[in-house]
Amino acid sequence: MGITSGKTGPIATVLLLALCAGLLAQEKARDRRRYLDPATPVSDDPRRVPVPPGPRGPDGSLVLRGGRIFDGTGTPARSGTLVIQRNRITKILAADSTDWPRDARIIDVAGKTVMPGLTDLHTHITYTEPNVSTALSVSESDATLRGLERLRYYLECGITSIRDVASLGEVPFRLKEWVSENRVPGPRVFAAGELITGTGGHAAEGLSRLSSNYGSIREASGPDDWRLAVREQFKRGADLIKLASHFSRAEVAAAVEEAHALGLKATVDAETFYIQWAVEAGVDSVEHPLPRSDETIRLMAQKGTASIPTLIPYIYIFDQNGGYFGSTSRRFTFSKEADLEMLRRLRRAGIKLGVGTDLILNWFRYMPDAYITELKHFVLAGYSIPEALVAATRTNSEILDMDDRLGTLEPGKLADVLVVDGKPDVSLDDLAKVDLVIRDGYVVVEGGRVFVPRHVPIPPPKPKKD
Ligand SMILES: [Zn+2]
Numbered sequence: 047m048g049i050t051s052g053k054t055g056p057i058a059t060v061l062l063l064a065l066c067a068g069l070l071a072q073e074k075a076r077d078r079r080r081y082l083d084p085a086t087p088v089s090d091d092p093r094r095v096p097v098p099p100g101p102r103g104p105d106g107s108l109v110l111r112g113g114r115i116f117d118g119t120g121t122p123a124r125s126g127t128l129v130i131q132r133n134r135i136t137k138i139l140a141a142d143s144t145d146w147p148r149d150a151r152i153i154d155v156a157g158k159t160v161m162p163g164l165t166d167l168h169t170h171i172t173y174t175e176p177n178v179s180t181a182l183s184v185s186e187s188d189a190t191l192r193g194l195e196r197l198r199y200y201l202e203c204g205i206t207s208i209r210d211v212a213s214l215g216e217v218p219f220r221l222k223e224w225v226s227e228n229r230v231p232g233p234r235v236f237a238a239g240e241l242i243t244g245t246g247g248h249a250a251e252g253l254s255r256l257s258s259n260y261g262s263i264r265e266a267s268g269p270d271d272w273r274l275a276v277r278e279q280f281k282r283g284a285d286l287i288k289l290a291s292h293f294s295r296a297e298v299a300a301a302v303e304e305a306h307a308l309g310l311k312a313t314v315d316a317e318t319f320y321i322q323w324a325v326e327a328g329v330d331s332v333e334h335p336l337p338r339s340d341e342t343i344r345l346m347a348q349k350g351t352a353s354i355p356t357l358i359p360y361i362y363i364f365d366q367n368g369g370y371f372g373s374t375s376r377r378f379t380f381s382k383e384a385d386l387e388m389l390r391r392l393r394r395a396g397i398k399l400g401v402g403t404d405l406i407l408n409w410f411r412y413m414p415d416a417y418i419t420e421l422k423h424f425v426l427a428g429y430s431i432p433e434a435l436v437a438a439t440r441t442n443s444e445i446l447d448m449d450d451r452l453g454t455l456e457p458g459k460l461a462d463v464l465v466v467d468g469k470p471d472v473s474l475d476d477l478a479k480v481d482l483v484i485r486d487g488y489v490v491v492e493g494g495r496v497f498v499p500r501h502v503p504i505p506p507p508k509p510k511k512d
Pocket of ligand 1: 168170211404
């Protein structure tokens with residue numbers, strides 16, 4: 047760009063510089079990857095940290111023989127056999143082929159549907175349940191146990207990845223690591239850490255040390271503090287950044303710019319004009335079906351901003367409480383019908399839509415019905431059933447920034463696979479019939495139950511000889 051051209055006047059130069067600054071601020075998280083050769087082994091998360099080369103996943107091969115393959119790419123289910131070696135899908139064979147390694151473990155899945163593991167893009171694995179004291183709510187020990195229980199629920203429902211968008215302290219990061227080392231059962235955890243919001247903003251209304259969500263929320267004030275709050279989550283190990291209104295334009299712009307520079311996506315829980323400000327700042331996705339203008343929806347479509355409508359928590363709120371009361375961050379009129387209409391408007395505008403459930407309180411106990419009902423609302427909004435399943439798998443992986451490794455059944459992808467005893471691409475209710483789940487090549491649910499292999503003992507040390 048000709049900024050140094052002698053003919054450019056001072057005003058034009060200032061304008062050009064401002065334009066360049068604007069363009070830089072809109073750099074995406076993924077732009078950071080230009081410095082990483084695709085052949086360089088990196089961590090299987092959006093952080094993409096270089097790791098030593100070497101085989102990953104269990105020894106040997108696993109064959110899912112003769113099932114209905116719904117691969118998540120958008121093509122209809124077809125009969126075939128899926129071959130997994132260690133933690134990767136290596137082949138999808140025609141139904142009559144037996145071209146797999148001779149020593150493979152073979153599981154007959156005839157009549158069952160083999161599909162990519164599901165993703166839930168909106169969880170809070172440590173949030174408290176009703177009738178739990180504040181002292182226990184903010185206890186990292188109790189939060190870890192709550193998280194462990196929820197991970198099991200999600201896994202049993204065929205969910206192999208969760209995106210956790212606010213949880214207590216170090217807990218989601220420790221659980222992420224223990225799951226990835228196969229030491230506790232669970233889906234992959236992609237965690238935001240604390241939710242960042244303006245002082246007294248959403249989730250921080252009345253926040254104090256005596257609040258049950260203390261330690262899951264980071265109040266910030268001023269652009270520098272928003273930037274610092276992003277760095278704090280990155281330091282802990284964040285895979286994405288979660289923002290919430292309220293904020294100033296400068297605050298949300300600083301946070302998004304910092305997240306992108308660190309290689310992370312930013313998602314926002316916001317409403318009305320705050321959504322406009324966040325989208326202008328380059329935020330990658332917007333949570334919830336809350337009110338926004340046609341202009342904002344157009345801008346989302348234009349900039350490729352995704353949306354995770356999360357209708358189900360609001361259905362529970364309206365059904366259980368008759369309304370959404372007492373919140374200063376929800377000062378607008380909305381309803382179940384308005385939420386569904388927002389989903390329809392977003393879909394009509396061509397916005398990328400992902401699936402998340404936001405099951406706070408004890409609502410995870412409504413799984414898998416909660417997740418299936420969310421998908422049924424995608425169908426009510428105009429999706430076909432297979433399209434809803436693609437949203438729950440491939441599109442969710444795109445929103446996660448993991449679509450090069452997850453979300454479809456294709457050779458080279460990580461082996462996160464769900465086997466359902468039915469045809470969920472015909473009837474979503476069949477998603478409740480989870481038979482087998484494979485995460486990272488490991489069988490983690492078998493016969494519908496979490497499968498924990500017996501530990502392999504290592505021999506005790508031999509006495510030293512003098
Ligand atoms: Zn939430």
